[in-house]
Amino acid sequence: MSTNEKDDKGSSASREHYIKGHSRNLKDKSSYLHSDHSFVDELANELKLSLDPGSKVLEVGCGGGHSAAFMARLGFKVTAIDFSTVAIETAKENYKDVIFNTGDATDLKFNDVDFDAVVGIEMIEHLEDPK
Secondary structure (H helix, E strand, O other): OOHHHHHHHOOOHHHHHHHHHHHHHOOOHHHHHOOOOOHHHHHHHHHHHHOOOOOEEEEEOOOOOHHHHHHHHOOOEEEEEEOOHHHHHHHHHHOOOOEEEEOOOOOOOOOHHHOOEEEOOOOHHHOOOOO
């Protein structure tokens, strides 16, 4: 089974619930793109204080890509992953300045030195074992 097949079908009830939510909530992309993402502003301020312009940031659990795109507009080089192919497809369609890939927060395929910062926004509650 490929990683994408696992991601599409989910290996647990929580993954399945999350993917169904994306399928439902991202159906109206204009609604998603214009919904309130106020927490992203707070994150942006912290990143600007902590990182140099051009720093490489990984967002784990990026959903539809809104916060990753916001970080890219601030001048960061952003790579973002989510296990939901629906979310990644939406992100790729709407935000061209970020590298989006399907990936699993519990099995990251990156080296420690690949990024200057890693963020996970509203993601931890979707993990089966957050430890």
